[in-house]
Amino acid sequence: MVENSISQPATDVRGSGSLYQPGVLDTTHGVVLYLEDITVSFDGFRALNKLSLSIDVGELRCIIGPNGAGKTTMMDVITGKTRPDTGTVFFGQTMDCSKMTEPQIAQAGIGRKFQKPTVFENHTVFENLELAMKTDKGIWNSLFGKLSGEQLDRIAEILTTINLQDSHKMRSGLLSHGQKQWLEIGMLLAQEPKLLLLDEPVAGMTDHETERTAELLNSLAGKHSIMVVEHDMDFVNSIARKVTVLHQGSVLAEGSMEQVQSNEQVIEVYLGR
């Protein structure tokens, strides 16, 4: 399946037969993201050390690891905020994010939600979703363009998904912390990303909001490709399919929650034994 086509010249970067095509997401092999041998150094310190991992289309992957393991740096590399010293970030088969700018990567379909919600507080919930949906359509359209029936249906669907259907007229600044986080996830969904990166989505949430967020992510699993970085192990447990444990910039273990929790090396790293 080849989707999200933005016409750009193709350049060969992976040797014969492999084309680097910015803007063309090709997931024919079922892999949406493939990090290969990524190294990032800060003043000689290796934050990422020959990191390799891949995410399948439709997968909900949890990334865990102790403080300083390299989780944020990995997200920064995927989204183009940090350039790797070595290695490649393949988005689908053909796009090499390590050669693209941050806006190009976002445009190609990688959406990132940072820890702190950044909704437009003076706009209503609906308006926030409307603006998010129109971001790629230019300033004139964002301000004056009318939503199509299809777009209105999509917003209604997103409002239900993020459980804010009864608050769509509410000014976003009045939402609770958790509701703002859900709205921001909804805003990402409105942009129809091909890969969603969520950085500590339940940080600062109440227990009830955390449970609701788990339900939300479980409802998105399979329909979207999602990578979640999170410290809250109960939350991870409630959404986990495959879990990747990072340590000192590399993958220490990968598997089901049960498998990684019983892995001796993981226990050692977390408990400092």
Ligand SMILES: Nc1ncnc2c1ncn2[C@@H]1O[C@H](COP(=O)(O)OP(=O)(O)OP(=O)(O)O)[C@@H](O)[C@H]1O
């Ligand atoms: N800009 C930078 N300059 C220097 N060192 C950095 C920089 N960014 C990250 N580091 C270092 O790289 C290592 C990995 O940091 P990173 O923030 O990616 O870890 P993390 O797994 O996200 O940690 P946490 O769970 O605490 O957020 C840390 O030792 C950190 O101090």
